[in-house]
Every structure is written in C-alpha cells, then in structure tokens.
Amino acid sequence: MTNAVEVSGLTREYIMGGQPLQVLRGVDLSIEHGEIVCVMGPSGSGKSTLLNIVGGLDRPTAGAVVVEGEDLAVMDDERLAVYRRRQVGFVFQSFNLIPTMTARRNVELPLLFAGASAAERGERAAAALESVGLGARIDHRPTELSGGEQQRVAIARAVVGEPAIMLADEPTGNLDTTTGGEILALIREMNAAGRTFLITTHDRAVAESVADRIVHIVDGAIERIEQGGTS
Amino acid sequence: MRFRDLAYLVVSNLARMKLRLVLTSLGVVIGTSAIVLMLSLGIGLQRNITAELGQIGAATHINVMGGVFGPGMNEPKPLDDRAIREMESLEHVDAVMPAVSVTNIGDVSYKRYTTFLMVQGVPMEPFQRLGYEIEAGRLPRNDKEILLGAAVPASFAAGFGPQGAVGGSPTPDLIGKRLDVTFFEYPSDTADPMAMPTESTRRLTVVGLLAPSDMQTDQSAFVTLEAALEFNGVTQRRATYESVIVKVDLPASVADVEKVLTDQGYYTFSARSIQQSLNATFLIVQAVLGALGAIAMLVAALGIANTMTMSIYERTREIGIMKAVGASNRQIKRVFLGEAAIIGVLGGSGGLLFSISGAALANLFVASMIEAQTSGAGGGATQSSFFHIPPSLALFAIAFAAGVGLLSGVLPAMRAANLDPLTALRHE
Numbered sequence: 001m002t003n004a005v006e007v008s009g010l011t012r013e014y015i016m017g018g019q020p021l022q023v024l025r026g027v028d029l030s031i032e033h034g035e036i037v038c039v040m041g042p043s044g045s046g047k048s049t050l051l052n053i054v055g056g057l058d059r060p061t062a063g064a065v066v067v068e069g070e071d072l073a074v075m076d077d078e079r080l081a082v083y084r085r086r087q088v089g090f091v092f093q094s095f096n097l098i099p100t101m102t103a104r105r106n107v108e109l110p111l112l113f114a115g116a117s118a119a120e121r122g123e124r125a126a127a128a129l130e131s132v133g134l135g136a137r138i139d140h141r142p143t144e145l146s147g148g149e150q151q152r153v154a155i156a157r158a159v160v161g162e163p164a165i166m167l168a169d170e171p172t173g174n175l176d177t178t179t180g181g182e183i184l185a186l187i188r189e190m191n192a193a194g195r196t197f198l199i200t201t202h203d204r205a206v207a208e209s210v211a212d213r214i215v216h217i218v219d220g221a222i223e224r225i226e227q228g229g230t231s
Numbered sequence: 232m233r234f235r236d237l238a239y240l241v242v243s244n245l246a247r248m249k250l251r252l253v254l255t256s257l258g259v260v261i262g263t264s265a266i267v268l269m270l271s272l273g274i275g276l277q278r279n280i281t282a283e284l285g286q287i288g289a290a291t292h293i294n295v296m297g298g299v300f301g302p303g304m305n306e307p308k309p310l311d312d313r314a315i316r317e318m319e320s321l322e323h324v325d326a327v328m329p330a331v332s333v334t335n336i337g338d339v340s341y342k343r344y345t346t347f348l349m350v351q352g353v354p355m356e357p358f359q360r361l362g363y364e365i366e367a368g369r370l371p372r373n374d375k376e377i378l379l380g381a382a383v384p385a386s387f388a389a390g391f392g393p394q395g396a397v398g399g400s401p402t403p404d405l406i407g408k409r410l411d412v413t414f415f416e417y418p419s420d421t422a423d424p425m426a427m428p429t430e431s432t433r434r435l436t437v438v439g440l441l442a443p444s445d446m447q448t449d450q451s452a453f454v455t456l457e458a459a460l461e462f463n464g465v466t467q468r469r470a471t472y473e474s475v476i477v478k479v480d481l482p483a484s485v486a487d488v489e490k491v492l493t494d495q496g497y498y499t500f501s502a503r504s505i506q507q508s509l510n511a512t513f514l515i516v517q518a519v520l521g522a523l524g525a526i527a528m529l530v531a532a533l534g535i536a537n538t539m540t541m542s543i544y545e546r547t548r549e550i551g552i553m554k555a556v557g558a559s560n561r562q563i564k565r566v567f568l569g570e571a572a573i574i575g576v577l578g579g580s581g582g583l584l585f586s587i588s589g590a591a592l593a594n595l596f597v598a599s600m601i602e603a604q605t606s607g608a609g610g611g612a613t614q615s616s617f618f619h620i621p622p623s624l625a626l627f628a629i630a631f632a633a634g635v636g637l638l639s640g641v642l643p644a645m646r647a648a649n650l651d652p653l654t655a656l657r658h659e
Binding site for chain 1: 232233235236240243247548549551552553554555556557558559560561562652653656
C-alpha cells in the first residue's frame with residue numbers, strides 16, 4: 001500500500017529583497033496512513049512552508065509532492081483547489097473561521113464548494129460538530145465561542161470532507177495548556193479512528209504527546225527524525 | 232457549487248453591508264431612471280403620434296395648403312380644380328380630397344340641444360377613399376344632408392355652446408333627425424365695419440355617423456363640397472380650396488410626393504413631417520436625459536467597482552479561508568461578480584420604480600394640461616401619454632443595470648480570485 005504523503009527533494013525558494021532565500025532545501029518525507037507526524041523546529045525553519053506545500057496552498061520550487069498517488073506538481077490552480085477540497089483538511093493556529101457564519105455554516109463551507117446538497121451538508125456538518133463535542137453549540141457564531149471551541153469548529157470543518165490528510169499548523173499555539181491538551185486529546189481520538197495528521201509545532205511537549213514520529217527541521221532541512229512515544 | 236448556495240453567499244455578503252449597498256446602488260438608480268425616462272419618452276411619443284395621426288391611415292396622408300410666397304415665387308399657387316387634377320396625376324397618389332370649411336356657421340341645435348360644429352365640405356368619393364368609415368347611415372348626397380363625426384352626438388349631450396345648459400343629458404340618436412343650423416351673412420356691399428350680419432337658418436338632415444377616428448374628425452361634420460360652397464356664398468364654379476388632403480399608396484411614398492408638392496410651391500404637412508419636427512424637439516430632451524443617464528451610469532459603475540474593491544480588501548482573509556477549504560478561483564470570482572450584479576439589479580429595480588412613478592406623474596400633468604385646453608370637448612378626448620414604459624423596456628432596464636454591475640465587478644472579482652491564498656490568510 002502506498003503512503004498517504006510522499007515528499008521528495010522538496011525545495012522552496014523565495015525572493016526576499018532581490019535575494020533568493022531558501023526556505024526548504026531538499027526535504028524528503030513519507031507519511032503513512034493513520035500516522036501522526038509532528039514537524040518541529042524554531043520559527044523560520046520552514047516547517048509551515050512544508051505544511052502549506054503538502055496542503056496545496058503553496059507550490060514547490062523543485063521536488064515532488066505526491067498525496068494519495070496524486071502529483072501536485074502537474075496541477076493547475078483549479079485542480080489544486082479541487083485537491084484541497086477532497087484530500088486536505090486544514091487546522092490553523094488562529095482558527096480562521098468566518099466570523100459572520102455560525103459554526104454549522106463554517107463547517108458546511110468545504111461541502112458547499114464541493115457542490116453537496118443543503119440536506120447532505122447540514123447532516124454531515126452536524127455529525128462533524130457532534131464528533132468534536134460541539135453538538136449543542138451548532139448555531140453559535142465564532143465570537144460566541146471560546147478559543148478551544150473555535151478550534152474544535154475548525155477541526156470539524158477540516159474533517160467534514162473526509163480528507164486523506166489533516167494538516168494542523170500550531171493547532172494549540174493560541175490556546176492555554178489545558179485547552180490545548182483537550183485539542184490534542186481530540187486529535188489522538190481521531191487518529192485512533194484512522195485519521196492521518198501532519199502537525200507543526202515548536203513545543204516539544206505537544207509533539208511528544210501525539211506524534212508517532214517527530215521530524216526536526218532546522219534551516220529548511222531535516223536534521224533528524226525520532227520515534228514518538230505514543231506508538 | 233450549486234446556484235442556490237452561490238446566491239446564498241452573495242445575498243448574505245451583501246446583507247452585511249446594507250448602507251454601503253444602498254449608497255452604491257443609488258448611482259445605478261439615477262442612471263437607470265434617466266435612461267428609462269429617455270427611452271420611454273421616445274417610445275411614448277412614437278405611440279402618441281401614431282395614435283393621434285395614424286387612425287385614419289394618416290401615415291399615407293399629406294395635407295396641402297394653398298400656396299405661399301416663397302423665394303423665387305411672385306404669386307401664391309392657387310388650389311383649384313386644375314391643381315387637384317394635376318395632383319391626381321402624380322405618381323403614388325391614390326386620391327386627392329379638397330376641403331372647404333363652412334366659415335359663416337353659428338349654432339347648431341337639435342330640439343333643446345345646442346352645440347358648435349366645424350363643418351367641412353368634401354367631395355364624397357375621395358372622402359371614402361381616404362379611409363373614413365361610416366358607422367351608421369350613409370354619405371350626404373345633396374345640400375340638405377349632413378354627416379356627423381363620432382363625438383358630435385356626445386357634444387350635444389354635454390350641452391356645449393353658449394346656451395348649452397343641458398349638460399348630462401343622454402346622448403341623442405341623431406340619425407334621420409333634422410338639425411337647425413344658423414348661418415350669418417355679412418352684407419357684402421357696405422364698407423361699414425359695424426354692420427350687423429343677417430341670420431338665416433337651414434334645416435339639414437343627419438344621414439350618417441362616422442366611426443371614431445382622430446380628434447378633429449370626431450368633432451366635425453361633413454357636407455358635400457357643393458353644399459359648402461353654397462353656404463359660403465361662393466357662386467362661381469372655379470373655386471379655390473384652403474386645403475387638400477393627398478393620399479399616397481404607401482407610407483414610404485409620403486416623403487417623395489411631399490417633396491414634389493413643396494417644389495411646386497405648396498405648403499404641406501403630414502404625419503411624417505409633424506413627427507419629424509416633434510422628434511427634433513424631443514430629441515433635445517432625450518439627448519439631455521441620455522447624456523445624464525450615460526454619465527450617471529458611468530459614475531455608478533465606478534462606484535460599484537470601488538465598493539467591490541473595498542469590500543474585497545476587507546474580506547481578504549475570508550477569501551484566503553475559502554480557498555484553503557477548497558474554493559476555486561472561478562468560484563470566488565462568481566461570488567464577487569454575483570454581488571456586483573445584484574448591486575446593479577437593485578439599483579436598476581429602484582430606477583425602474585422611480586421612472587415608472589415619474590412617468591406616471593408627468594403623463595398626469597400633460598393630460599391635465601391637454602384637458603384644460605380642450606375642456607368640455609366631451610367623449611372625444613384622447614388619452615395622451617408622453618412617457619410609455621412597455622414590459623420590454625422594464626426588462627431591458629433591469630438587464631442593463633445588471634450588466635453594468637457585472638462589468639464593474641469584473642476587475643475586482645478577478646483580483647479576488649487571483650489572490651494568493653497564503654498572503655490572503657496572513658492578511659489582518
């Protein structure tokens with residue numbers, strides 16, 4: 001069986017003030033189905049760029065990214081949008097919910113762009129919110145929810161389309177330790193049900209609490225990979 | 232994305248910026264109003280003229296007046312029987328009808344009813360060929376018979392006239408009845424300007440009633456040409472007529488024949504020439520409205536583009552989120568194009584409502600002016616509407632406003648669609 005994600009020779013270069021800046025320099029990484037991989041590194045190490053490229057929000061300068069057998073390099077903008085819709089669920093540090101929409105509407109959004117019917121969307125969004133423990137707050141707007149609750153809505157939105165991989169960029173970065181712990185517990189729970197995660201963090205405790213493998217990135221290159229304590 | 236969901240996104244986005252939405256569409260309201268009023272004035276005038284002048288086939292009629300002094304002419308060209316025969320021989324001419332107004336007529340009364348009438352003497356054969364239709368009875372055959380216009384019986388009933396105090400009476404059936412017609416005769420052999428005319432009364436039998444046609448005909452009565460000449464005291468057979476109606480075969484021939492007659496020294500007018508001069512007058516009004524509309528629409532379009540650009544800037548992060556959860560560039564573009572189009576549609580609908588009520592008010596005003604001028608004319612009053620907004624114009628207005636909105640939204644929507652998702656997500 002193929003891996004969920006195959007990254008090979010990944011390079012990303014930005015032009016900063018006329019100077020080329022290498023953010024990623026030749027990263028190779030495979031993620032198996034049902035695995036939680038944490039990418040650790042200081043800020044500016046390129047871990048978020050890696051996550052964004054795997055998620056189809058950014059494009060590599062060189063190298064290949066293959067997710068579920070699909071090569072991202074050959075996709076145009078339209079197909080990349082479809083890829084994000086079908087294969088990827090994003091969870092951001094700052095939640096990124098649409099403030100004018102209720103929790104349910106936020107969770108329905110990916111299905112809406114996929115063309116699902118209102119009935120199907122409603123049902124699946126309610127189920128996803130139920131699975132993150134927010135069944136009772138379905139019609140609340142983000143401003144009426146706590147940070148932890150907002151991140152749960154974001155996780156429900158990421159999972160509602162049944163993606164191949166969940167990408168979480170510092171998912172506990174804006175939360176206190178207790179709430180962060182609850183979010184990590186939710187991630188473990190979803191992983192136990194078979195979900196694959198790629199998570200970035202600069203917090204060793206976070207990585208150790210969920211990761212099957214911890215990938216250390218320094219200056220755009222993988223320094224070492226250690227086996228996490230959970231598997 | 233389904234159309235319903237696109238509509239939902241568009242409407243809920245617009246609902247968040249109600250004030251801005253109203254202000255932006257106001258520009259479209261003004262532009263649409265000006266354009267709709269301009270076009271409805273054109274349509275209304277066209278309809279009006281056709282209704283006023285076209286009822287008895289006036290589209291093919293040319294009115295010829297006796298000659299006037301013109302450049303290179305010493306003498307007016309007389310409208311006599313020879314001139315009529317010449318006109319009859321012209322190409323495209325179907326019929327030529329001279330008309331003589333009975334000038335010395337006073338009251339016309341039937342029992343206790345009294346009215347004023349314009350009485351015209353016409354030859355009966357071309358009269359029919361010109362398209363006047365008889366509703367009841369027949370044409371006059373001698374100087375004791377008279378044919379009434381459609382509105383004349385009603386004007387008797389309305390008590391129109393100096394002693395006419397019998398208003399509100401039922402319209403009398405006059406066919407076969409005798410009318411007493413008063414004539415004045417001025418002594419012709421005296422230079423005394425204060426000389427009193429002598430009155431005489433003739434009895435004329437109503438032999439027929441015309442079908443309704445144009446306003447003037449409806450309120451006139453007709454006798455034979457010979458009778459009119461006799462009433463006017465013209466004894467010689469070689470009469471000159473004040474006016475002649477020339478009927479041509481096709482509306483398209485009017486211009487050619489009119490030109491020939493003008494070149495011969497006659498003064499002519501026709502539905503076509505009246506229409507042309509009216510059009511020239513109203514063209515100025517239309518041009519002003521059109522220019523105002525075009526400028527207003529342009530400014531409105533800039534307003535929409537500006538509002539959309541602002542709102543996209545404010546929603547940059549939201550666009551990033553939508554892209555991250557799988558919205559394609561095309562879907563983002565559709566959302567913003569939809570918003571711009573709806574702003575246009577709202578403004579267009581507002582403008583349409585405004586111009587419908589404005590047109591109704593203007594028509595009411597014009598109608599009251601016309602009524603004031605022709606007061607008491609009875610049932611023959613025509614419905615004049617200068618502004619007319621047919622459903623097709625209403626549809627066009629909405630579609631046009633939507634198009635302007637859509638077009639104004641193109642650039643901002645493209646900008647939104649092509650935003651880099653990562654940059655958009657980092658936007659605060």
